[in-house]
Amino acid sequence: MGTWDIGPFDNDTAADFTDDLDEAAPDEREAMIRGVLKRAAGPADVLGVSDGERAVGAAALVVAQHPGGDPVCSTYGYGPSQPLPELSADLRMLAVAALDHVVSHRSELAELWAEAANWSMWRQNISGLRNALNPPVPPQEEALFEV
Known part of the structure; x- marks a missing residue:
């Protein structure tokens, strides 16, 4: 992998995507x-x-425009330098589906990261992106009303 860190743009492919x-x-x-x-x-x-x-980078761009989402940045200065238009809200669920596929057993990227020492940090970053787009529903402690 032409990868230097765990961020969404910390690899050659995603950096090239932002250049495009x-x-x-x-x-x-x-x-x-x-x-x-x-x-x-x-x-x-x-x-x-x-x-x-590329999908991880694209999802990070969607997250950046989501309320409460983190801005797109990289420790190494990669990411788009030109402003993006306001992205359609329907991209959120598409980004969730893409991230789910990225970490699935059918993903060559997940397979490569599973062999890396910092696999768990990479996985946490992906989970953070996914949760920003589709936060998990917290479990209820008690019933709101009785039936």
Whole structure:
């Protein structure tokens, strides 16, 4: 993997994806993000490493525009430098599906990370992105009313 850290843009593929976004016309950027997420969320039996890396970066861009989401940044300065248009709300669930595929047993990226020493940190980052888009419902301590 051309990967130097666990962040969404800390690999060659995702960094190149952000370069492509910066070079695209502003009205083409959402379609590019949508295409990456659709490919990763799609019905493919195996999700390749490059598609997985791009999907994590695309999901991070969706999270950045979600209320309470973290801004896109990288310790190493990677990520889009041009502003993105406001992304459609329907990208949230598409990003969740893509992230679910990224960490599944059908993901070559997850397989590579499982062999890395910092696998659990990478997995926590992916879970953080997913939870920002689709937070888990907290369990109820007691019934709100009796039947």
